[in-house]
Amino acid sequence: xxxxxxxxxxxxxxxxxxxxxxxxxxxxxxxxxxxxxxxxxxxxxxxxxxxxxxxxxxxxxxxxxxxxxxxxxxxxxxxxxxxxxxxxxxxxxxxxxxxxxxxxxxxxxxxxxxxxxxxxxxxxxxxxxxxxxxxxxxxxxxxxxxxxxxxxxxxxxxxxxxxxxxxxxxxxxxxxxxxxxxxxxxxxxxxxxxxxxxxxxxxxxxxxxxxxxxxxxxxxxxxxxxxxxxxxxxxxxxxxxxxxxxxxxxxxxxxxxxxxxxxxxxx
Numbered sequence: 001x002x003x004x005x006x007x008x009x010x011x012x013x014x015x016x017x018x019x020x021x022x023x024x025x026x027x028x029x030x031x032x033x034x035x036x037x038x039x040x041x042x043x044x045x046x047x048x049x050x051x052x053x054x055x056x057x058x059x060x061x062x063x064x065x066x067x068x069x070x071x072x073x074x075x076x077x078x079x080x081x082x083x084x085x086x087x088x089x090x091x092x093x094x095x096x097x098x099x100x101x102x103x104x105x106x107x108x109x110x111x112x113x114x115x116x117x118x119x120x121x122x123x124x125x126x127x128x129x130x131x132x133x134x135x136x137x138x139x140x141x142x143x144x145x146x147x148x149x150x151x152x153x154x155x156x157x158x159x160x161x162x163x164x165x166x167x168x169x170x171x172x173x174x175x176x177x178x179x180x181x182x183x184x185x186x187x188x189x190x191x192x193x194x195x196x197x198x199x200x201x202x203x204x205x206x207x208x209x210x211x212x213x214x215x216x217x218x219x220x221x222x223x224x225x226x227x228x229x230x231x232x233x234x235x236x237x238x239x240x241x242x243x244x245x246x247x248x249x250x251x252x253x254x255x256x257x258x259x260x261x262x263x264x265x266x267x
Contacts, residue, residue, distance in 0.1 A: 003085075004104035007040075009069040009097045010090075016100065019069060022048060024103065028231055029055050030182050031063060043068040043076065050078075054182045056189075059085040065101075069093050122204045123235045128194035130164025134240055137161075137169065138264050144209045145259035154212055157188060159264070166193030166203060177212045187212070193236065201245055203236040209249055209258050234260055 003024045008016045022038030022045075024031055031053030038045050053063025063081045068074065079099045083089035089101040142155035157173030159166055168188040175184045193203025208231045238245035245262040 005101050006104075007067070007099065007101045009093065010100050011097055019067075020045070024053075026055060029186050031055060031061070040067070042071055043074070047076070052182050053081070054185060055085060061085060061089055063089060064091075065099070067093070067099060069097050069099060122233050123202055125192065125194050125202060125204065128202050129196055130194045131197035132163050133197050134195055134199065135161050135163065136267065138240070138267065140265065141263045142175075143261040143263055145261060146209075147256050147258070151259075151261070154209060159193075159262075161195060164195050166195060166201065167191060175212050183212075191236075195240060199240045201236070201238055201240060203245070205234045205236050205247065205260070206231060207234055207249065207260070208232070209260060210251065236260070236262065238262075240264060 003026065004021070005024055006018060006021045008018045010016045019042050020038065020040035023034040023036070025034050031051070033048035033051045038048050040047060047067055048065070050066035051063065053061055055061045061081075061083055064078055065081060066076055066078045068076045077093055079093050080091040081089040081099065081101055082091060083101075085103060088103070090098055093099045138159045138161070140157060140159055141153050142157070143151055144154045145151035154177065155173070155175045158169040158171070160169045168191045170185075173184060173188050175187065178184055187205075187207050190206035191203060193201055195201045211231075232249070234247040234249050236245050236247040243264040243266055245264070247260045248257040249260055250257050
């Protein structure tokens with residue numbers, strides 16, 4: 001999806017001054033500024049490459065951009081721009097000016113941006129009777145085991161269990177193949193699990209190991225390519241007492257699978 005935008009500086013005494021415009025590209029919730037059709041009157045339009053953003057299923061947006069707002073001066077500050085797809089994004093540039101990014105008319109509904117997340121093969125976690133027996137924080141290593149390749153680590157982080165509900169902690173989480181925190185957040189934010197009193201765990205994990213450190217390929221039009229656009233839900237299961245959770249990621253339309261393993265460190 002592409003969405004046009006205008007960007008302005010604002011002060012309550014001076015009002016609004018337009019600085020530029022362009023197009024936002026949104027792919028699986030990750031937002032960037034398109035290379036084509038962008039302008040910036042206060043500096044190089046290449047500064048738009050510093051823009052990084054993420055939109056959630058409800059349309060809420062967090063983002064930042066390094067930008068100058070003064071004409072004829074080379075003062076460039078990083079601005080946190082927050083808001084929603086239905087309203088403007090706004091953040092402070094300094095004590096005097098705000099930066100405002102207004103999105104144009106949307107071509108699709110917000111939930112269409114996350115259609116792949118609403119996978120029909122998600123496990124129904126409501127059937128799990130969550131227990132607080134194992135509440136706490138648990139370090140994990142994320143392991144990929146593709147066919148014909150030695151298994152290898154592709155990430156790490158911490159599970160947080162509260163009242164039997166399992167999420168990945170926001171701090172100290174890593175995907176080794178990506179330094180972009182929005183990519184890391186996109187996947188780890190979509191891990192959701194439950195644990196029962198006997199330690200049994202079921203979880204849904206929206207992920208693509210092939211695009212995140214696992215050397216796996218799919219055959220497309222007679223060629224073997226990395227399956228970079230193959231995000232899908234993986235049902236994860238196991239028992240916390242065995243310190244291991246597993247799931248299977250089907251490459252393309254199958255039949256080959258990549259085994260996903262969470263190795264949990266003992267407390």
